[in-house]
Amino acid sequence: MHKPDILQDPIFVAPSSLLPAQPEVPSSKYYTLRYILAAVLAPGESRIILPALSDDSDALFRGCRALGAELRWEDEQQHVLLIRGIGRPHATGPVTINVGNAGAVLRLLLGLGAMLPDVTFVTDHPQSLGKRPNRELLEALTQLGVMCESTGSEGFLPITLHGGAIHGGKVTISGARSSQYLSSLLFLAPLLPDGLEITVVDGLKSQPLVRATLEVLQEAGIQVDYAENLLSFRIAPGQQYQPREYTIPGDYPAAAALLAAYAVSNDPSSTLRLSRLRPGDEVGEALLQAFRAMGADLRVDGEQVTLRGGRRLQGFSLDGDPVIDCIPVLVAAACFAEGESVISNIESLHYKESDRINDLCTELRKAGCSVEPQEDAIIIQGQPQGVEGGVTVDGHNDHRVLMALAIVGLRSRSGLILTGAEHIAKSYPHFFEELQRCGADIHPVAPQQ
Incomplete structure (x- = not known):
């Protein structure tokens, strides 16, 4: 995946008015992951049209190949991914x-990895993913007879x-911390000889x-x-994933960042038009309702969303x-x-x-925002x-935090310096480039001599 030149560290986000833009x-990150896994588990060839391209996608591709699938691009523009599926994961020796x-x-591959005799999952981000818990999913896999270290x-x-x-x-899984544990079991279940009954607790x-x-x-x-209520599931044995052609819709969390940037703009000529946002998407509908609740000038026409x-x-x-x-x-939009x-x-x-919660509030307070973190x-x-800005804030290796801080920088009086900008590539490598095309003044900070 080509990464934009702007992803140098650090970058400066200047106070900016945004132009009419599309x-x-x-x-969608959510649907790219799920459709690709469904294609990997189907014997035969599937086509994935417009998959997300990001660091997360690269990790997914590596994992699917390790499970035995073949992935190749149909076109040089990387708009269509061809996947020759495996039916069920297999490997001749230990896999890393x-x-x-x-x-x-990680979480969805952990479930499928349980079908291999010896697989190890590692990360080169020990201070981020290396600190995220997986206990509940590992406990569930242990119930099913998998030895987990x-x-x-x-x-x-x-x-x-x-x-x-x-x-x-039968297996019990806690849903208190993450729904990804449950989704992992759901993808695994059809492959099991005895099927699976899942009970969700907490x-x-x-x-x-x-x-x-x-x-x-x-x-x-x-x-x-x-x-x-999504607290009990039964998946019968003897089922098989079918090869399909899947088209990936646009990503609502990524759209949320652009919508928030325009929502906080003081300029009524700042108009944003976004396409490929699937109507009826549960996350999308809740997001658009949140913008309406704060009084944003929002219009929806099919797959197009316009905000002024x-x-x-x-x-x-x-x-x-x-x-x-x-x-x-x-949260960044609410600051204004x-x-x-x-x-x-x-x-x-x-x-x-x-x-x-805590890391985001720490950085927003540096910028002059009034935010109070609580446990929940x-x-x-x-x-x-507006807020003063004029300081350096840290993205904490987190693409979503970087997006929020960029929005605050646009509405600050003195701009913000963002460190860790390269981590935006986890989900939206071209986010800062898109803001530049929308009129934002964002540029690398020259190193001090």
Whole structure:
């Protein structure tokens, strides 16, 4: 994957007015992962049209090849990915998979890796993904007869699985910290000789992403019987993934960053038009409702979303769990709204690439924002007049935090210097380039002599 030249460290985000623009939204990270796994598990050839291209995608491609699949590009522009699937994972000897900093890739591959006799998952981001817990998923795989070796009591990387003879049956999984554990079991279940019955305990976070998993499984020819509350599932044995052609929609969390940048603009001529945003997407609908709640000038026409700046935003209250990956940029937008905003039910943000509650609030406070981190919420006192800026803030190796800080930099009086800008490539390598094309003044900071 080619990385833009702007991804030098550090960069300066100057106060800027944004121009009318129609930037290209990257493809959905959620659906790229799920459709590619469905294609890998189907015997025969599948086509993935417009997969997301990012560091996470590179980690996914490495993992799928390690499971035995063949992946190749149909075109030089990398718009169509051809996958010759494997039916079920196989390997002739021990396998090592470097999952980079891709948490969702790790968790979903852990389930499929349980079918191999000896697989080790490692990361070259020990201070980020290396600190994210996997205990609950490893406990579930242990229930199914897999021998799991990990680092520490919370199941940190590196992780080695000794599986291969896994049969299925009944399993219990906690949904308190991440829905990715459940999605991992759901992708594994159809391959098991005895099928799988899954009981979810401790509640379930990020339910829209579980429904995205169920949607993809159904498209791939897999039948899952489940309770409406998503706390119990039954997957019958003897099912097979079917080769398909899948088209990846646009990515709503990436769109959220662009929408937030325009929402906080004081210029009514700043108009943003985004396309390829699938109507009815559960995350997307909740995100658009959040922008409406803060008073943004928003219009939706099919797959096109238009937002015009220049509106005085209002404080709002939000249950953040349905839009968990959009929270940092929504917090950034709330920093410029009139009055108080409360974004709650977001405890799982502590376990992302960074601590997206405490780390984000630390950096926003440096910039002059009034934010109060809590265990399960962030409270924001808006400053419609803008914030001072004029400082260096750190992205904490986290693409979502970088997006939020860039938005604040655009509305600051003195700009912000961002360190760790290269980590934007985890999901949206061209984010800063797109902002530049929208009129933002963003450039590398010259090294001091």
